[in-house]
Amino acid sequence: MLKQLTNENFDKETENGLKVVEFYAPWCGYCKKQEDELKQMDKVWIGQVNTDDDSELAIRWGIHSFPTFLVLNNGKEVERFSGMRKKEDLMNIMMKHLR
Numbered sequence: 001m002l003k004q005l006t007n008e009n010f011d012k013e014t015e016n017g018l019k020v021v022e023f024y025a026p027w028c029g030y031c032k033k034q035e036d037e038l039k040q041m042d043k044v045w046i047g048q049v050n051t052d053d054d055s056e057l058a059i060r061w062g063i064h065s066f067p068t069f070l071v072l073n074n075g076k077e078v079e080r081f082s083g084m085r086k087k088e089d090l091m092n093i094m095m096k097h098l099r
Contacts, residue, residue: 002038005047007054013047015075018097020090021047023058028066030084037087044094071097 005013005021014021022038024031038046051058051066061070061077071079071093078097085093 001042001045003045003047005049005054005057007056010047010049010054010057011075014072017074018094019045019047019072020094021049021070021072023049023051023061023063023066023068023070025051025066027052031067034067034084037085037090040087041090044091069093073097 003013013019022031022034024034038048049057051063057063065082067084068080068082069085069090070077079093081093
């Protein structure tokens with residue numbers, strides 16, 4: 001399930017549990033391809049931040065390339081990675097933090 005995150009809802013949506021957040025730019029070709037992979041993960045909560053619309057979040061989290069993913073546990077960053085990933089790779093990263 002893809003959830004659009006903004007300056008207004010980011011903290012509330014990510015404060016509890018394990019969350020994966022993608023920072024993307026709508027003009028980024030890799031981000032557009034990544035969207036296809038994310039849509040296949042319809043049973044997994046994945047937040048998305050459009051950095052053109054919510055640049056303050058990108059600045060706050062130090063995002064410099066797209067797509068960049070943060071894995072947050074109770075609102076705290078536990079992992080960060082950039083570049084397009086297959087759904088299997090994303091699931092493996094998430095599972096690592098559930099153990």
